[in-house]
Amino acid sequence: MLGWSSWWLFTLVAVIGGACGGQVTYDNRSLIINGQRQILFSGSIHYPRSTPDNGMVWFVLQMWPSLISKAKAGGLDVIQTYVFWNLHEPQPGQYDFSGRSDLVRFIKEIQTQGLYASLRIGPFIESEWTYGGLPFWLHDIPGIVYRSDNEPFKFYMQNFTTKIVNMMKSEGLYASQGGPIILSQIENEYQTIEGAFHEKGPAYVRWAAQMAVGLQTGVPWTMCKQIDAPDPVINTCNGMRCGETFVGPNSPNKPAIWTENWTTQFTKYGENIKTRSPEDIAFHVALFIARKYGSFVNYYMYHGGTNFGRTASDYIPTSYYDLAPLDEYGLIRQPKWGHLKELHAAIKLCSETLLTGSLTTSSIGEQQEAYVFQGQPGQCAAFLVNNDGRDDVQVMFQNSSYELPRKSISILPDCKTVAFNTAKASSEIVNTQYNTRSTVPLIKFDSAERWETFKEVVPKFEETSLRSKALLEQMNTTKDASDYLWYTFRFQQDSNNDQLVLNVTSLGHVVRAFVNGPLVGSAHGTRRTNVNLLNKVSLNSGINNVSLLSVMSGLLDSGPFLERKKAGLSDVIISSNQDIQNFTNHPWGYQVINF
Numbered sequence: 104m105l106g107w108s109s110w111w112l113f114t115l116v117a118v119i120g121g122a123c124g125g126q127v128t129y130d131n132r133s134l135i136i137n138g139q140r141q142i143l144f145s146g147s148i149h150y151p152r153s154t155p156d157n158g159m160v161w162f163v164l165q166m167w168p169s170l171i172s173k174a175k176a177g178g179l180d181v182i183q184t185y186v187f188w189n190l191h192e193p194q195p196g197q198y199d200f201s202g203r204s205d206l207v208r209f210i211k212e213i214q215t216q217g218l219y220a221s222l223r224i225g226p227f228i229e230s231e232w233t234y235g236g237l238p239f240w241l242h243d244i245p246g247i248v249y250r251s252d253n254e255p256f257k258f259y260m261q262n263f264t265t266k267i268v269n270m271m272k273s274e275g276l277y278a279s280q281g282g283p284i285i286l287s288q289i290e291n292e293y294q295t296i297e298g299a300f301h302e303k304g305p306a307y308v309r310w311a312a313q314m315a316v317g318l319q320t321g322v323p324w325t326m327c328k329q330i331d332a333p334d335p336v337i338n339t340c341n342g343m344r345c346g347e348t349f350v351g352p353n354s355p356n357k358p359a360i361w362t363e364n365w366t367t368q369f370t371k372y373g374e375n376i377k378t379r380s381p382e383d384i385a386f387h388v389a390l391f392i393a394r395k396y397g398s399f400v401n402y403y404m405y406h407g408g409t410n411f412g413r414t415a416s417d418y419i420p421t422s423y424y425d426l427a428p429l430d431e432y433g434l435i436r437q438p439k440w441g442h443l444k445e446l447h448a449a450i451k452l453c454s455e456t457l458l459t460g461s462l463t464t465s466s467i468g469e470q471q472e473a474y475v476f477q478g479q480p481g482q483c484a485a486f487l488v489n490n491d492g493r494d495d496v497q498v499m500f501q502n503s504s505y506e507l508p509r510k511s512i513s514i515l516p517d518c519k520t521v522a523f524n525t526a527k528a529s530s531e532i533v534n535t536q537y538n539t540r541s542t543v544p545l546i547k548f549d550s551a552e553r554w555e556t557f558k559e560v561v562p563k564f565e566e567t568s569l570r571s572k573a574l575l576e577q578m579n580t581t582k583d584a585s586d587y588l589w590y591t592f593r594f595q596q597d598s599n600n601d602q603l604v605l606n607v608t609s610l611g612h613v614v615r616a617f618v619n620g621p622l623v624g625s626a627h628g629t630r631r632t633n634v635n636l637l638n639k640v641s642l643n644s645g646i647n648n649v650s651l652l653s654v655m656s657g658l659l660d661s662g663p664f665l666e667r668k669k670a671g672l673s674d675v676i677i678s679s680n681q682d683i684q685n686f687t688n689h690p691w692g693y694q695v696i697n698f
């Protein structure tokens with residue numbers, strides 16, 4: 104914790120050191136800011152996935168300033184964020200930019216700390232965020248088809264994009280106005296679904312590019328994973344290995360930019376937690392710079408944070424990219440943070456040579472190659488690449504011998520001395536403790552007065568007011584007011600029978616079944632499979648009451664025709680050895696649970 108006096112001093116220094124933007128253009132080597140080519144390291148931090156403050160314990164919960172300063176200390180130049188449409192426009196024309204949604208405050212914090220910002224407006228963002236960032240009210244706009252050459256969708260997309268751009272302009276936040284924003288993104292990985300829209304796909308891409316460019320931000324626009332991004336919009340690479348997979352800019356005057364480089368894989372319910380080693384990340388960053396003239400690399404995520412409330416998409420837990428260089432709580436995660444910091448420092452030692460020098464590639468072994476950038480007389484930088492995943496090797500380069508660990512790249516900022524090898528962590532990092540988190544209790548919730556209990560009533564068909572003769576689609580019924588929808592029905596049975604099976608199929612995501620009162624079973628699906636509940640039940644002679652609670656774990660965030668996607672129960676059957684009773688088309692009663 105800083106004392107007050109040093110806090111003021113820190114703020115003063117930070118303001119003086121603040122990023123002053125300038126004209127941003129580009130050529131085929133890099134973005135050009137105020138006439139200077141730049142190699143930029145960027146990291147994604149999404150403002151609504153952490154807390155600006157809570158007005159109470161500011162030094163603990165004021166996360167934005169500390170996240171940004173730790174990113175800066177890790178060698179980043181740029182903070183990248185999406186803009187979250189459904190957070191900002193929960194109802195048409197009603198906006199919210201308060202608290203965790205305070206985009207302007209977040210961008211100004213980046214500026215205060217002397218970094219640049221990259222604003223991915225989308226406004227479709229995917230991002231494991233509910234409905235991919237689209238407000239659910241779009242669903243009920245007549246004739247709408249999302250992300251296509253469709254007038255209603257284009258109207259609302261242009262309306263929101265304009266709102267955000269105008270807001271940034273009125274606060275003077277574009278680099279062209281002296282602010283920190285040097286780059287903006289329109290749409291998001293659209294190419295992956297473009298084919299589904301036939302000729303309306305390319306038409307939409309052209310429209311989106313033209314609309315964005317027409318907003319005159321004074322800084323370049325990108326489209327990620329979009330090989331046909333129209334000039335002057337820059338097509339950028341997303342993925343884990345852009346040094347190998349990126350086909351390159353689609354026009355000879357555009358730079359090679361990597362907008363999404365996974366630092367780990369996001370976690371899904373029911374699946375194992377996967378991570379990515381710092382050595383693998385560093386290898387591919389160095390390869391992208393050496394082999395593709397890469398000049399901008401963004402880590403997705405640098406800090407993942409928390410999916411608060413109902414903001415996560417289907418089957419995504421509240422913790423987001425906890426294994427990123429900054430963990431969910433904003434604590435530095437070693438060795439990832441430190442390893443990447445050393446990589447950034449090594450690249451910065453030779454950035455001028457990389458940005459102006461001419462590149463020659465040569466073979467220095469069967470699976471080894473050298474990338475040499477030759478600049479002004481005396482300027483030379485080299486990347487020695489060992490693609491061999493099994494063996495460490497000894498190579499000769501410019502008459503000197505170098506040891507290259509398997510699957511690694513050595514960076515020689517002067518073509519002589521190894522400043523960094525992507526597979527070797529420095530002893531300083533090796534000696535820090537990995538993967539430990541210590542916590543200090545601040546508040547205890549152990550007094551009885553702080554607690555209340557609630558007992559939920561299982562509604563019966565009689566008690567419901569919304570009725571239908573068939574199974575209703577869940578999202579269209581809840582209108583996103585809740586994740587919980589009761590489906591109830593009743594039916595007459597002539598004799599007692601305890602040899603029956605209740606079979607419920609649901610398109611998402613959890614089902615809990617109550618028969619004549621008690622819970623008889625529950626089931627859930629996964630990101631790839633539907634829910635199937637099969638439970639033995641016994642029924643009484645007379646009226647039986649079945650209540651099925653269908654729970655969604657967030658709305659879907661991807662795929663074409665999102666507006667037509669379905670969730671909730673699709674088939675309900677009760678069967679015995681002799682016969683099947685099909686309740687799919689039967690009188691049903693519904694109740695939306697609002698908390």
Ligand SMILES: *[C@@H]1O[C@H](CO)[C@@H](O)[C@H](O)[C@H]1NC(C)=O
Nearest residue numbers: 130131132354355356395396
């Ligand atoms: C960049 O453009 C210049 C001409 O402006 C050309 O000579 C050079 O080969 C290009 N470099 C790359 C990497 O495409």
Ligand SMILES: *[C@@H]1O[C@H](CO)[C@@H](O)[C@H](O)[C@H]1NC(C)=O
Nearest residue numbers: 195196261262263265266269
């Ligand atoms: C957005 O649409 C609203 C009506 O819903 C309108 O009042 C507003 O002017 C529009 N804004 C822009 C920037 O087009």
Ligand SMILES: *[C@@H]1O[C@H](CO)[C@@H](O)[C@H](O)[C@H]1NC(C)=O
Nearest residue numbers: 483499500501502503518519
């Ligand atoms: C390597 O050695 C050869 C022969 O001694 C010499 O001609 C050449 O200039 C040397 N190259 C470098 C880069 O030192």
Ligand SMILES: *[C@@H]1O[C@H](CO)[C@@H](O)[C@H](O)[C@H]1NC(C)=O
Nearest residue numbers: 575576577578579580666667
């Ligand atoms: C949504 O519900 C309304 C009635 O509230 C109905 O008219 C409409 O057809 C439903 N749409 C879909 C896609 O199910």
Ligand SMILES: *[C@@H]1O[C@H](CO)[C@@H](O)[C@H](O)[C@H]1NC(C)=O
Nearest residue numbers: 606607608637674675676678
């Ligand atoms: C359960 O119902 C589904 C959908 O009607 C059906 O495909 C499946 O075969 C049924 N399972 C059993 C065990 O009856």
Ligand SMILES: *[C@@H]1O[C@H](CO)[C@@H](O)[C@H](O)[C@H]1NC(C)=O
Nearest residue numbers: 563565619620643646647648
């Ligand atoms: C089902 O609900 C009705 C109406 O509340 C009730 O009369 C009936 O006893 C219930 N059936 C069972 C088996 O609990």
Ligand SMILES: *[C@@H]1O[C@H](CO)[C@@H](O)[C@H](O)[C@H]1NC(C)=O
Nearest residue numbers: 674675676683685686687688
């Ligand atoms: C139950 O009825 C629905 C709607 O008519 C039908 O699609 C489904 O195939 C039926 N299921 C069985 C197992 O007969």
Ligand SMILES: CC(=O)N[C@H]1CO[C@H](CO)[C@@H](O)[C@@H]1O
Nearest residue numbers: 229230341342343363369403
């Ligand atoms: C190309 C690629 O793998 N893109 C992924 C990058 O990360 C985001 C967020 O985790 C995913 O949504 C993309 O599919």
